[in-house]
Each structure stands twice: as structure tokens, then as C-alpha cells.
Amino acid sequence: MILSSDGGAEAVVIKRGQAMISVKEEEYTGSTLSQLIDHYTQDTDVLSRKNIRNERAGTQGCRDLQQIVSREALVPPEDVPRSVPYMINTEYFCEIHGHKYVTVLRNFKGDKKQAMYQQVALRVAESLSADE
Numbered sequence: 001m002i003l004s005s006d007g008g009a010e011a012v013v014i015k016r017g018q019a020m021i022s023v024k025e026e027e028y029t030g031s032t033l034s035q036l037i038d039h040y041t042q043d044t045d046v047l048s049r050k051n052i053r054n055e056r057a058g059t060q061g062c063r064d065l066q067q068i069v070s071r072e073a074l075v076p077p078e079d080v081p082r083s084v085p086y087m088i089n090t091e092y093f094c095e096i097h098g099h100k101y102v103t104v105l106r107n108f109k110g111d112k113k114q115a116m117y118q119q120v121a122l123r124v125a126e127s128l129s130a131d132e
Contacts, residue, residue, distance in 0.1 A: 019107040019117040021124060026100045033095050037068060040091055040102065044070035052092075052122070060129040062094030062101065067122070071109060085109070090118050092125035101128055 026036055052065040067090065074085045086109035093102050105121035107114055 017108075017111065019105060019111065019113070021103065021105050021117070021121050023101065023103045023124060023128065026102050033066070033093055033100055036100050036102070037066065037091075037093055040093075041068060041070050044072040044089065046070045054126045056126065058129070060096065060131065062092075062096060062125060062128050064094060065122075065125055066093045067091070068093070088114060090121055092122060094125065094128065096128070096130040099130055101125075101130075103128070
């Protein structure tokens with residue numbers, strides 16, 4: 001797990017101006033990558049979907065990544081008198097030898113460093129490899 005700066009509670013809360021990148025092998029019971037993506041994006045607004053071919057991946061790496069960018073309200077709109085704060089999720093999904101992996105980037109909507117965070121998260125996802 002990579003936190004962009006000190007002060008956030010590990011894996012739970014990030015402050016404005018911070019981002020969190022995490023990677024995990026997913027144990028979700030869904031049998032396909034598509035079902036896993038649906039599980040991750042439920043209750044979010046999907047903003048974009050993109051397939052990324054990782055030419056540098058060997059037979060042990062993530063050759064085909066699916067990037068999903070979504071946003072989710074941090075509080076229900078009816079609970080705040082002004083604009084709702086949103087979290088942007090950039091997720092990279094891949095499968096290696098039947099094992100499903102997800103690299104997750106979380107940052108606040110409007111963070112000026114989002115593109116940089118996404119580049120780092122993509123490099124992390126592209127670097128994954130697994131033995132059979």
C-alpha cells in the first residue's frame with residue numbers, strides 16, 4: 001500500500017491532498033473478471049472504462065488491464081447542506097493464471113495530482129507478476 005503523504009489513517013481515511021494506492025489478489029466469489037468489476041463499481045458512477053494492453057508483461061504478468069474510473073459520494077447528498085464531497089476511484093483489473101488482481105487508487109475529486117497518481121497506479125498494475 002502506498003500513501004502519498006503522512007497523516008492519513010492507514011487503509012481507512014485519506015485527507016484532501018492525499019491519495020492511496022493498494023493492490024490485492026481478490027478473493028471475490030464471482031467467477032469472471034467482469035463480475036469482479038461489477039462488484040467493485042456497484043453504488044458508484046462509472047466515469048470511464050478503458051482496456052490497456054501491457055506489452056512489457058511476460059507470461060507471468062498482467063497483459064490485459066481494464067481501467068475503470070468511478071466516483072462515489074462520501075456522504076449521502078441529503079445529509080449535507082452544501083456540495084457533496086466525492087472520492088474518485090481508479091481501478092486496474094487483471095487476471096494472471098486464473099487469479100484476479102485489482103490495483104486501486106483513491107483520491108478526492110478535483111485533486112490536481114490525480115493524473116500523476118493514475119500514472120503511478122498504472123505502473124504498479126503493469127509491474128504485477130505471479131507464479132503459476
